[in-house]
Amino acid sequence: MALLSVNNLKKVYTSRLGGTQVKALSSVSFTVEKGEFVAIMGESGSGKTTLLNILAGLDKPTGGEVFLNMRNIVTLGEKEMSAFRRDNLGFVFQDFNLLDTFSAQDNIFLPLVLAGKKYGEMKNRLDPIAQKLGITDILQKYPYEISGGQKQRTAIARAIITQPQLILADEPTGALDSRSSDQIMNIFSEINQDGQTVLMVTHSTRAASCASRVLFIKDGEVFHQIYRGGQSQDEMYQKISDTLTVLATGNAERGVTANG
Amino acid sequence: MANRSRGFYWKLALTNLRNNRRVYLPYILSSIGIAMMFYIMCALGPGIDQENMYGGASVSSMMFLGSIVIGIFSVLFLFYTNSFIMKRRKKELGLYNILGMEKRHIAKVILRETLMVAVLCIVLGLGLGILFSKLMFLVLGKVLGLELPIAFIVPSSAVISTVALFFCIFFATMLYNILQVRLAKPIELLHGGETGEKEPKAHWLLAVLGALLLGSGYYIAVTITSPLDALMFFFIAVILVILGTYLLFMTGITAMLKILKKNKKFYYKATHFTTVSGMLYRMKQNAAGLASICILFTALLVTVSTTFSLYTSMDDLIRTRYPRNILILSRGANDAAKEAIQTIAEEECEKVGKEPLQLLERSYWNCSMNRIGNDFTPLEGAYMYDSSGSYSTFTLFTLEEFNRFSGQNETLGDNELLLSDPRGTFPADNSITISGREFSIRRTDYNMDDGEGSAMIYDIYYVVVPNMETVEFILEPTGNVLDPLYSYDFDIDGEQEDIAALGSAIRYRFSEAFPMEGVEFDSLQAEDSASSYEDFFSLYGGLFFLGLFLGFLFLLGTALIIYYKQVSEGYEDARRFSIMQKVGMSHKEVKKSIHSQILLVFFLPLLTAVLHLAFAFPMLQKILAVLNLVNVQLILLSTLGCVIVFAIAYAIIYAITAKTYYKIVESAAD
Numbered sequence: 001m002a003l004l005s006v007n008n009l010k011k012v013y014t015s016r017l018g019g020t021q022v023k024a025l026s027s028v029s030f031t032v033e034k035g036e037f038v039a040i041m042g043e044s045g046s047g048k049t050t051l052l053n054i055l056a057g058l059d060k061p062t063g064g065e066v067f068l069n070m071r072n073i074v075t076l077g078e079k080e081m082s083a084f085r086r087d088n089l090g091f092v093f094q095d096f097n098l099l100d101t102f103s104a105q106d107n108i109f110l111p112l113v114l115a116g117k118k119y120g121e122m123k124n125r126l127d128p129i130a131q132k133l134g135i136t137d138i139l140q141k142y143p144y145e146i147s148g149g150q151k152q153r154t155a156i157a158r159a160i161i162t163q164p165q166l167i168l169a170d171e172p173t174g175a176l177d178s179r180s181s182d183q184i185m186n187i188f189s190e191i192n193q194d195g196q197t198v199l200m201v202t203h204s205t206r207a208a209s210c211a212s213r214v215l216f217i218k219d220g221e222v223f224h225q226i227y228r229g230g231q232s233q234d235e236m237y238q239k240i241s242d243t244l245t246v247l248a249t250g251n252a253e254r255g256v257t258a259n260g
Numbered sequence: 261m262a263n264r265s266r267g268f269y270w271k272l273a274l275t276n277l278r279n280n281r282r283v284y285l286p287y288i289l290s291s292i293g294i295a296m297m298f299y300i301m302c303a304l305g306p307g308i309d310q311e312n313m314y315g316g317a318s319v320s321s322m323m324f325l326g327s328i329v330i331g332i333f334s335v336l337f338l339f340y341t342n343s344f345i346m347k348r349r350k351k352e353l354g355l356y357n358i359l360g361m362e363k364r365h366i367a368k369v370i371l372r373e374t375l376m377v378a379v380l381c382i383v384l385g386l387g388l389g390i391l392f393s394k395l396m397f398l399v400l401g402k403v404l405g406l407e408l409p410i411a412f413i414v415p416s417s418a419v420i421s422t423v424a425l426f427f428c429i430f431f432a433t434m435l436y437n438i439l440q441v442r443l444a445k446p447i448e449l450l451h452g453g454e455t456g457e458k459e460p461k462a463h464w465l466l467a468v469l470g471a472l473l474l475g476s477g478y479y480i481a482v483t484i485t486s487p488l489d490a491l492m493f494f495f496i497a498v499i500l501v502i503l504g505t506y507l508l509f510m511t512g513i514t515a516m517l518k519i520l521k522k523n524k525k526f527y528y529k530a531t532h533f534t535t536v537s538g539m540l541y542r543m544k545q546n547a548a549g550l551a552s553i554c555i556l557f558t559a560l561l562v563t564v565s566t567t568f569s570l571y572t573s574m575d576d577l578i579r580t581r582y583p584r585n586i587l588i589l590s591r592g593a594n595d596a597a598k599e600a601i602q603t604i605a606e607e608e609c610e611k612v613g614k615e616p617l618q619l620l621e622r623s624y625w626n627c628s629m630n631r632i633g634n635d636f637t638p639l640e641g642a643y644m645y646d647s648s649g650s651y652s653t654f655t656l657f658t659l660e661e662f663n664r665f666s667g668q669n670e671t672l673g674d675n676e677l678l679l680s681d682p683r684g685t686f687p688a689d690n691s692i693t694i695s696g697r698e699f700s701i702r703r704t705d706y707n708m709d710d711g712e713g714s715a716m717i718y719d720i721y722y723v724v725v726p727n728m729e730t731v732e733f734i735l736e737p738t739g740n741v742l743d744p745l746y747s748y749d750f751d752i753d754g755e756q757e758d759i760a761a762l763g764s765a766i767r768y769r770f771s772e773a774f775p776m777e778g779v780e781f782d783s784l785q786a787e788d789s790a791s792s793y794e795d796f797f798s799l800y801g802g803l804f805f806l807g808l809f810l811g812f813l814f815l816l817g818t819a820l821i822i823y824y825k826q827v828s829e830g831y832e833d834a835r836r837f838s839i840m841q842k843v844g845m846s847h848k849e850v851k852k853s854i855h856s857q858i859l860l861v862f863f864l865p866l867l868t869a870v871l872h873l874a875f876a877f878p879m880l881q882k883i884l885a886v887l888n889l890v891n892v893q894l895i896l897l898s899t900l901g902c903v904i905v906f907a908i909a910y911a912i913i914y915a916i917t918a919k920t921y922y923k924i925v926e927s928a929a930d
Contacts, residue, residue, distance in 0.1 A: 058842065079846045086844030097839045106533075111843050113533045119524040158843070235458035 002031035002067075003197055004055070004166060011050050020026045024050040024181055025061070026220035032166070032199060039211035040201045041240070043248075045137035047220045052170050055199070056089060057081040069165055090159030094171035096151040098143040098158075104150075105139040108158045108163075112176040115162070120194055122161075129157050133187060149180030161195065167191075169200040173207045185210045205244065209237040218247055269365075273372035276352070282831050283345050286824045288381060290341065293820040294334045295385025295426050297813055300393050301327035302418035304806070307411045319806065325495045326810075331425055332499065333555060336506060340548035342433040345826065346440055353441055367438045374437070382423055389422075390414055395536055396809050410802055432635070463511055470507025477501035480877040484882070494504035494879065501872060502555055509551040513544045513864070534840065534853045535860070538833070546861070549825040553818060554727045556863035557910065558872040560814035565873070565902035566880055569809025569895045570800060576891055582789035583709035584620060584749035585759045586766065592782035593746040600779050601748055604769045609752065612762055616750035620709060622665040622742045625656040627735055638737045652719040655710065656731055662724045666706055670724070675699050678724035680708050683890070685719045694734055708748070743782070756790040763788025815906075819913045825861075826917040832926030837925050847926075854925065870903060 011025040011070050024047045032038050042048045053059035055066060057073055066073050068088060076084055091097075098107045105126065112122045130136045133153045146154070153171060159167050169188070173181035181204070189210050192198050200211065208214050210233060216224040224243060228236050277284050305323035314464040356366055397412040477500030517540045521527050527536055539546060588601055601619075632649040659672050670678055677699045679686060689699045707723045707901055725820050726733055752762060766786045774784070837850050845853070877899065884895060 056842075079848060082841075082844055082846030082849070089844075091842055093842070097842060099537075099836055099839055101534075101836065106537065109528065110533070110840070113528050113846055114530050114849070116527075116530060116841075119528045122528065146370045 003034040003036075003069060004032040004199070005067045006030050006051075006055070007065045007067075007213035008055065009051070009066065010062045011047070011059070012062045013055065020217050023220055025054075028064070028217070028220070028222055028224050030215055030225075034197055035192075035195055037198045037210070037212045038187065038200070039208040039214045040199070040217060041203060041205075041208050041214055041244070043203070046217045047172065048203075048217055052168055052201050054200075055256070056091065056168055057085050078182070084161060086162065087113055088165045090162060090167040092152070092155050092159050092167065092169040092172045094174035096143070096148075098151055098157045100143055102144055103140050104135065104146065104154045107143070107154055108161055109141075111158065111162050126157070127160055129161055132190070133157050140233035147180070148176050149183055152176060152180070152184050153187065156184070156191075160191060165197065167196060167198045169198060169202075171201065171202055171203055171204075172200065178206075181207065197237060205237055205240050209245050211236075214240055214243075216247060218241060223247065262825060267370050269368045273369050273376060276349075276369065277373055277376060280345075280349060280352075283348055283828060284377070287341050287345055288377060290820050291338060291377070291381040292384045292388065292826045293425075293817060294330075294337060295422060296389040296392060297383055297817055298327060298330045298334055298425065299386055299389035299418055299422040300809075300813060301330050302421050303393060303413070303415055304410065304809070305391070306415040306417065306698040307413045308802070319803070323806075325498075327421075328495070329498055329502065329559075332502065333552065334399050334425065335429055336502075337548065337552050338429050339433060339436075341824070341828075342436070346437050350440075350444070354444075357441075363442055365875060366441050370434060370437050370441070370484060374430055374434040375714070378427065381430075382426050385426070386419060393809075396812065400461075400805050400808055410805060455746065464515075466507055467511035470504050470511060472504075473500045474504030474508060477504055481875050481879045484879055497879075501875075505554055505872075506551045509554070509864075510543070510547040511867075513547055513550075514540065517543065530849065531852060531856050532901075535857045538836065539860070545827075546825075549821060550861065550865050552821050553825070554868045554872075556818045556821060557865055557869040557906075558815050558876075560811055560818060561869055561873045561899075561903060562876055562880065562905060563807050563814065564811040564906065565899040566884065567804060567811065568902050569880075569884060569887065569898040570803060570807070572898045573767075573889050573891060573894055574800070576894060577889065578789060578793060581790060583789070584618065585751045585789050586616075586749065586765070587787045588762060588785070589745045589787075590781045590784040592743050592780070593784070594778075594780045596776075596778040597647060597781045597784075598746055598748075600776055601746075601784070602774065605750070605766060606792075608762060608765045608769060611765070612754075612758065613756060614752040614758070614762065617753060618751045619747040619768045620665060621747070622657065623661055623746050625731060625735060625744050627654045627656060627738060628652075629654055629694075634687050634689055636692060638695060638734060640738050650722060650756065652721070654734070655708070655720065655722045656734060657722070657724045658728055658731060659724055659726050664879060667706075668706065670704075672702075672724070672726040673700075674726055676726065677701055679703050680706055680722035680724075682708070682722075683719065686721055695737060697733065756793065760790035763791055815909065818910070819917075822913055823917045823920070826921040827924065830921040833921075833927045834925045834927075850925075851922070854922065862911070866907060868912060873899070873903065 007029050008244060011023075013022045013024055014020075016225045020094070028047070028051060040048055040051065050059065054061050054074075055068075057076065061074060064074070071084070073081065073084060098104075099110070102110065108129075109122050112125070119178070126139075127253040133156060135150060135153050135157060138150055138154075140144075143151055143154075152175075156172075159169075172188070173184055176184060178190050185207055188198055192212070193237060198211075200207070202208050214226045214228075214236075215222055216226075224247070226239055226243060231239070294625055301323060305320045308320040308323070318823070356369075357363065361369075394412055396409075407640070420455065477497045480497035480500070484493055517536055520532070520536050521540065526532055586605070588598060588605065590601060595599070599698070605616065629636045629652050630639055630649040631637075631652050636652075637649075637655075659670060659678070663670055663679070672678060675698065677692075679701050681703065687699075689701075691698055695698070704724075710720075725734070752759060754762075763786060770784055770786060833854075837845075837854070840853075841847070841850060877896075880899075881892060881895060884890075889895065
């Protein structure tokens with residue numbers, strides 16, 4: 001059984017006066033297995049962010065189902081969803097979403113504190129993670145005192161400290177320079193190798209090339225997907241970029257490319 | 261840039277204000293409110309008719325000091341809110357700088373912005389102040405239903421001082437803002453908004469200073485003996501307490517939060533975690549807001565509870581002043597006169613079918629005394645006393661007379677006096693000298709029910725002497741030995757109208773019946789409690805009016821500052837709570853966290869205000885004693901009642917403004 005399975009997901013936005021309807025997702029279906037690193041690509045307005053918001057339980061779909069660990073999260077109430085989110089999902093955002101009022105350490109602790117964990121346990125969990133992400137020295141600093149890359153590493157630490165089933169990342173390298181981006185992507189690769197399932201939305205080819213599978217969304221549907229298989233990152237990069245060119249020129253056929 | 265048209269900076273300034281209306285609107289609103297308050301405080305004083313108002317002179321100088329207090333408050337409050345706005349706008353100003361505006365151009369924009377805000381606030385503040393006081397005069401005049409000894413005027417002095425003060429404050433904030441921009445590098449400006457308020461350090465020195473200021477303010481308030489004579493000390497106490505409150509709120513709360521944060525067990529709990537860090541993060545602004553709320557609320561409690569004590573004591577006061585419904589007093593009445601008075605009173609009672617109850621009929625002498633230590637010297641007239649001593653009055657009864665009207669059975673030795681001292685101001689020693697002769701003192705708790713005496717401001721003692729010879733000895737230096745006072749006081753069972761009717765009937769009979777053969781007296785008067793009720797009310801009416809007026813004003817001020825705090829913080833907190841929701845806080849948990857912040861913020865000013873009031877209580881009690889109010893229990897109960905009622909009002913204001921806060925936070929979080 002897949003860890004995440006999305007069936008026939010639809011989302012229609014209705015303008016406030018009830019006049020025009022905008023279809024953000026027309027019919028999206030895919031599955032993510034445990035331990036996968038999946039990237040979702042698509043142009044602006046293709047419905048990537050809508051999809052991620054629904055997976056995160058921050059938005060409700062118009063139709064369809066989302067099963068995470070065999071639970072349909074679409075039907076969860078607000079309170080259950082919050083608890084579910086806390087226990088099963090980790091988030092990494094483009095603009096970091098760190099709280100200025102907390103030091104880096106307290107930002108990382110936030111979900112654990114909300115879950116009612118003891119200080120000792122939190123500290124035990126944090127130490128190895130901080131070491132791995134190279135943020136041990138900045139733990140006592142405040143977000144406005146550290147660089148963008150450090151902020152994103154702090155945010156990743158916050159996402160993985162709860163040991164979630166799935167990490168959802170929304171353009172995690174969007175606000176970073178290329179060197180910091182590479183660092184961040186290496187970190188994602190590393191944690192994925194440790195067994196962490198990651199679902200990432202991006203339009204950076206470079207970022208997507210780290211994934212084990214890339215889904216392309218166009219006009220609210222999954223249009224194409226590429227499996228990495230045994231390819232190197234550079235080969236993957238080339239392939240993604242070819243696919244994007246095809247997508248942009250509009251004469252591609254639906255399909256799956258897989259190299260074994 | 262140099263050749264820009266003149267209108268450019270104005271336009272830019274206006275656009276800036278409009279774009280920042282979220283922070284400027286509450287700022288402007290509260291500035292208007294404070295300007296209005298200051299103007300009203302300045303304007304009420306000159307309108308007081310010092311001749312016709314009870315304690316008029318003291319009250320108008322109190323109003324003057326009150327306006328100074330509000331002035332200091334305005335400076336503190338506006339400076340803090342301004343610095344908060346500047347912090348939020350640094351990014352915007354940094355952007356202008358980077359886009360090519362020189363700092364002097366930014367200064368020009370700031371100058372125009374400040375000018376617009378200042379003119380708006382001063383004009384509206386004055387206008388609303390005048391309108392508000394006119395309205396209050398109308399409404400309260402109607403409610404109290406009496407001729408006020410305070411006139412509605414628009415004194416030019418008040419207008420000028422309001423304009424001058426607020427112009428100066430706004431000018432100073434502008435200088436501060438321009439200096440901030442001048443000193444900062446553009447890159448710092450760009451990041452200014454994000455760094456937010458750095459976690460303030462808990463300056464122990466400032467905390468100690470704050471505690472000292474507050475403590476000395478409290479000390480003065482508790483030890484002051486005569487608040488009206490020492491108005492200056494009263495004023496100093498108020499200023500000390502205000503400054504101490506600000507300092508302690510700023511440093512004390514920070515220190516407290518830091519201690520809480522260090523306690524890991526407490527800090528890392530879902531409800532405390534966000535609360536403590538959130539409050540610590542912007543403590544400076546928070547503290548200023550809280551201290552302002554606390555001070556305005558204290559002012560509210562002090563005025564309202566004093567007024568209310570006075571009001572609830574009205575009946576008590578009237579009963580003290582009129583121990584019986586009908587008071588007849590005659591000077592130098594002979595026996596025939598006494599008999600005629602009795603007959604007339606009895607006949608008039610019979611006509612309306614009432615019986616004189618609790619009749620108190622007695623003869624006595626009043627004697628002015630100059631007192632130095634335990635030595636008393638009788639004076640010829642009330643105003644002839646020696647400034648080296650203090651003035652007091654003896655009301656003398658013979659033992660025989662006292663035993664007759666009181667129904668007691670006392671005996672006295674030759675040089676022994678029986679003393680009733682209702683105000684407890686007589687020397688504690690058991691012997692005194694009068695005109696050099698030594699007397700020993702025995703005390704009695706018997707209530708003399710002396711209305712006239714209760715209205716005296718100076719000390720009055722009721723002294724029972726063994727015999728007529730002693731009376732003559734005491735009165736001899738004054739030269740009017742044979743001039744006793746005769747009083748004939750009684751209650752009747754009836755409504756106010758009955759009492760008033762009987763009073764005027766007796767007065768009418770007195771004017772008709774005399775002169776009568778064989779009857780001799782120097783003066784004769786009949787008072788009734790009902791007709792005097794109105795006189796009495798109008799005597800205190802001015803004070804009621806002022807109390808209600810100021811109470812309403814302070815309530816408005818408190819509400820305004822609370823509103824300001826909620827709105828400005830709502831916009832700040834919105835982003836934080838939206839992040840928390842993304843990390844896994846439910847709506848309910850967000851609300852809970854907000855709630856626990858609000859509770860802390862809610863109780864702190866309230867408790868501190870009550871503490872202030874508790875220390876101000878001895879002082880208030882002394883002021884009320886001058887107004888003849890000595891029933892401490894009643895004052896205490898009235899004050900407690902006011903505290904409860906206004907704590908509820910405070911809670912309601914908080915609940916309403918908290919809704920605004922929730923709305924702001926949630927609309928941004930969704």
